[in-house]
Amino acid sequence: MLEQTFPAPILDLPTAEEARALRLVALDMDGTFVRSDKSVAQEVWPVVDELIDRGIVLVAASGRQRGAILETMAPVADRITVLSENGAVVWRGEDVMRAEVLDRQVVTEVARTVRDLAAQGRDTGLVAGAPSRAYVERTDDDFLAHVRHFYPAVEVVDDLTLVPEDVVKLATWDAAPIVEAVVPAIEALDLEADLVRSHEHWADVMRAGASKGASLTRLRTALGIPREACAAFGDHHNDLAMLRSVGLPFAMANAEPEVKEAARFIAPSNDDDGVLQVLRALLDA
Template sequence: MTPADQPVLDPPALGTVPDVRLIAVDMDGSLLDDQKRIDPSFWPLLDALHERGVVLCPASGRQYATLRRQFGRDDLVYIAENGAYVVRDEQELSSDGVSRDAALPVVDAVRQLAASGADVGTVLCGKRSAYVERTDRAFVEQAEPYYARLELVEDLRAVDDEVLKLAIYDFGSAEHGAAPALARFDGPVRVVVSGEHWVDVMSPSADKGHALQAAQRALGVTREQTMAFGDYLNDLGLLQASAWSFAMDNAHPQVRAEARYVAPGNNANGVVRTIASALQLDGVLSR
């Protein structure tokens, strides 16, 4: 049976409407379909949430500038760089970066991997911009969708910016290639598989879940008033910080096991349909 032939789940039945005040939504594999599109029904849903006093929180490995451009508004809480940077109303709520002493050996290690034949490259994610020293079009095209501010530089070691994380793209399997090759750095940093081809090297305490907790504190919202959606391993903390946790139907098995519920998949507009059903906002789907 192909994915297109698989039955589409209905949103799970929650019973009574939960008192939700904050909704954290992963992007790739969750809100976005496989063509990286947001369903048009999302925008009236967002307006309905705002009218009800519910704050939406896009939570992504993407850069803050990329998320801000995509949503076009400042009243959301943006969890960027897989939790290393949290912003609302252009004000930083939290940041948790990587020291240069910890970051530069990873840069060197990826260079060595590439020299040995691995098809990999590094994005150094700073507060002002993201930076790449691998400048072939094939690699840059993989980075551009996630980093609205992206600079091509000669030497990542010479970049003068506060490092939030390092994102390593592996044209093969990140889970079986770049991640185990970088596992020896675990300790001073944390190595996280964030997608089929991406590995993030972050502060040991940087996590979407910790970032969501910072947002909860800033907004005066509890875990029981929080809903979250995710599909991949970097979303586990996000789900753990939420009482109303949903794995997408297309989620990694470990994420499905962690979540309280399973939502329809990302290609079935599962996030929007589940929120509308849970909060009884079904009218937005027909606007």
């Protein structure tokens, strides 16, 4: 009996000429590079090594803290550029090259709003992210379990408005969809800051104009890399600016509809190792 064979999947890809001109790749982490069960395909690391060996800059761009990004990217941690906190912090090795600091009044107003929502009975909480660590007021194990996946370095304080470091991002979490109450409450503050959804249960407040896309544009400009030679992969609203900043934007098959609309290409889902499939195909072009 003949062994049954299956054709290779047909991928949505740029032209071979565009693929061969590739000089930078930016990857979101959760929902994009990382599977839903928080694992990463081990087969991706030789492909990533080959990418970097060819002189292609690899950027890990995530809402996570730097430490959480490096844990996921451990096999190549010393070979990548990191944009943490949704691009609010740009790292070169262990050095902060740029940090987009939030005004203290914004921190105060958001903290008060989240406290009010919690006092009304909502299962909600707030994380104040500094470049190297995060701060929380809420101390229960359930909330901290959600926080520590993205912020391995976290410290409990009595008052988030008095943390001893510059805050670059305020991450709000709610057990219900974040758009039900938290997003409308923060929007009603009319802050001089940007609010972006990063997950069904998370939304982030950042300095106006700060984003993965803005930081990626500054980085590739400093490196002399044209927009057309850059690819990016993402799945959620906090990836929109990054996808719009490159010539080869890929939305994952599991991405939000608005993200798919912003992309030129659709990659297989994170659970189908879409980044791995596309990177292999681009290198083989």
